[in-house]
Amino acid sequence: MPEMPEVENIVRGIRPFIETKKITDIEIIKSDIVKYPSVEQYVQRIKTSRINAVKRRGKYIILELDNGIAAVIHLRMTGKLLYTRQNQPIDKYACVIFTLEDKNKLVYADVRRLGTLDAVTNQELPRLKGLYSLGAEPLTADFSVDYLQKVLQKSKSRIKSFLLNQKNVAGLGNIYVDEALFLSRINPLRTAGSLSMAEIKALHEAVNQVIGAGIKDGGTTFRDYRNGLGGKGTHQDHLYVYSRKGESCRVCGAPIEKTVVGGRGTYYCPCCQRPNSEEENR
Numbered sequence: 001m002p003e004m005p006e007v008e009n010i011v012r013g014i015r016p017f018i019e020t021k022k023i024t025d026i027e028i029i030k031s032d033i034v035k036y037p038s039v040e041q042y043v044q045r046i047k048t049s050r051i052n053a054v055k056r057r058g059k060y061i062i063l064e065l066d067n068g069i070a071a072v073i074h075l076r077m078t079g080k081l082l083y084t085r086q087n088q089p090i091d092k093y094a095c096v097i098f099t100l101e102d103k104n105k106l107v108y109a110d111v112r113r114l115g116t117l118d119a120v121t122n123q124e125l126p127r128l129k130g131l132y133s134l135g136a137e138p139l140t141a142d143f144s145v146d147y148l149q150k151v152l153q154k155s156k157s158r159i160k161s162f163l164l165n166q167k168n169v170a171g172l173g174n175i176y177v178d179e180a181l182f183l184s185r186i187n188p189l190r191t192a193g194s195l196s197m198a199e200i201k202a203l204h205e206a207v208n209q210v211i212g213a214g215i216k217d218g219g220t221t222f223r224d225y226r227n228g229l230g231g232k233g234t235h236q237d238h239l240y241v242y243s244r245k246g247e248s249c250r251v252c253g254a255p256i257e258k259t260v261v262g263g264r265g266t267y268y269c270p271c272c273q274r275p276n277s278e279e280e281n282r
Helices: 004-018 039-046 122-127 145-152 159-164 174-183 197-216
Strands: 023-028 034-036 051-057 060-065 070-074 079-084 094-100 105-110 116-120 257-261 264-268
Touching: 004 051, 004 060, 004 079, 004 197, 023 039, 034 039, 039 116, 070 079, 116 122, 145 197, 159 174, 159 264, 174 197, 174 264
Parallel strands: 034 116
Antiparallel strands: 023 094, 051 060, 060 070, 070 116, 079 105, 094 105, 257 264
16 A cells, blocks of 8 residues: 555656646546546536646645645555556556646556545545544654654554554554564554653654655555556665565564554564563563
């Protein structure tokens, strides 16, 4: 699933090519992708509008249009948003094709069709509960140590589940949570509210570090992810624990282990991320 670094790279890739461009046509190939409003109203709201800005919030891509509409795209597990020149082939899993005034296209493709497209006014934004309720984002002033301490202190969730909750920290997913917990030496089974101030500071630094590295490396590509121009990321070559079960820890040499936390596969080093006495006694 594309996480914050992947979505940020998509936005950075397509922005120079689509910002200020008018959308002259829309082809809806798979209508179930459009969630709000109706397909007919969706086309009406977007067609002939101009893209004023291309932004990201958490894992959401937002096209701000000159008529006050926000075209919101959530890629979920396998969605791709691709800038495609008029002489290039269209992705075979294309669900929606936006044709721009220069005849080039913006293509939403999704092999499993789990993503969502919405077109909302500012007043309708609360309809998109996932977007409307997002917590602070890494690499921003809002995501401070004080903020992290405040949301952590009363939580009884496992720290892995806590970080995956977008209401707490926006943009994190399975890959970058596992990496951040490794760098901060926190066991994924720890209770979020049990972290000391020193651990909270280490976690804050680690979250920013892994997100920054992911963006710099163009995202993480194992199978489906492509940036907005169709390229792969390279961050998968620099991961410490994620998807490395049985391989040697890059720090201590112990075999990386895999467990399940909150229904999510979770990778960690049993030596670098030892549980504290609270978790050992459970």
